């Protein structure tokens with residue numbers, strides 16, 4: 001950390017945490033202008049004055065975009081707790097200044113959730129999530145079997161539909177003021193709505209009964225719930241592989257696109273390392289978004305890795321998934337950032353491209369009579385879906401050059417049309433999947 005960033009960190013570490021101080025007037029006077037740490041084009045965090053438009057209660061820092069809970073408890077998959085009490089003063093320029101570290105975290109988080117909400121409104125996500133978003137701060141996470149977490153982490157909890165920022169004691173930028181981390185966690189909520197929830201719904205719907213074989217039923221029924229019994233139930237290697245692959249791929253896409261979202265929102269390719277030290281980060285391979293094409297793992301290579309680790313047992317499989325999701329997810333994030341950076345679409349449309357691709361991905365994964373036989377369970381499936389879109393036609397060959405050739409062959413063998421087969425075949429097959437973007441969107 002250099003320059004002004006040092007000042008920000010000093011402020012964040014010296015001022016005591018105050019969760020329960022008396023607040024000032026609760027209804028803010030508009031426009032609210034607040035001073036927060038902000039990632040700038042110089043490549044570091046500096047103090048910046050931002051405008052906030054939807055804040056309704058300054059004491060609890062609550063409004064249309066977000067509401068906060070101070071150290072809540074997770075009870076029956078719901079977060080229960082009190083709203084925090086924040087303290088600010090207004091300087092002579094009329095700018096809101098946080099009186100302590102805790103209030104600064106709250107107002108910074110609120111600002112970013114308001115910005116993320118504005119993006120969601122424009123790309124069609126807004127109406128699919130519930131607002132205000134629930135954010136829990138300074139949480140001490142305790143796992144029923146693993147015990148207390150080491151802290152210094154942030155997560156999205158799908159069952160509670162809430163974001164949790166653990167108590168942060170690191171010497172780096174706190175996660176709760178890190179724009180990239182906030183957007184990364186918010187993406188997990190979007191992925192949950194666009195991909196995981198619809199796939200889960202299929203499991204409980206009559207669709208399950210239309211599936212061809214018991215293998216498909218078994219995979220889908222257990223997709224979101226892997227544990228010891230599955231390994232000891234006499235399942236065959238093929239059954240385990242199908243399940244293992246579905247779990248691993250969904251995690252790779254979830255983490256990969258969360259990193260892309262965090263980078264694209266903040267402009268900070270180093271956002272993970274900015275808050276988490278290299279030691280903790282080691283298992284995540286010091287990931288950052290490189291904005292360069294990366295070699296995306298091929299389907300066969302991933303399958304053989306999964307096969308190997310499944311033989312070892314559920315614990316080994318679970319830690320493999322956790323490693324693979326970040327490592328292979330980063331390959332996809334880097335490649336997406338590179339390709340979209342070179343494309344003619346603006347910043348906001350890029351968010352929309354990814355969101356529409358996710359919805360498309362869900363529908364191709366769930367389509368057809370047989371789920372496990374779907375040729376779309378490939379790490380590079382998102383790239384192929386986007387390259388099929390008319391907006392990216394000109395760059396089609398560049399996009400496909402980054403897809404492992406064997407994976408493309410697999411799709412073509414299954415009569416899935418790619419833009420490569422369109423240009424090479426005068427009589428293309430009937431099955432198409434493409435992302436179509438609404439025109440005329442402005443940039444933020």
Ligand SMILES: [Zn+2]
Pocket residue numbers: 184188254255258
């Ligand atoms: Zn994540």
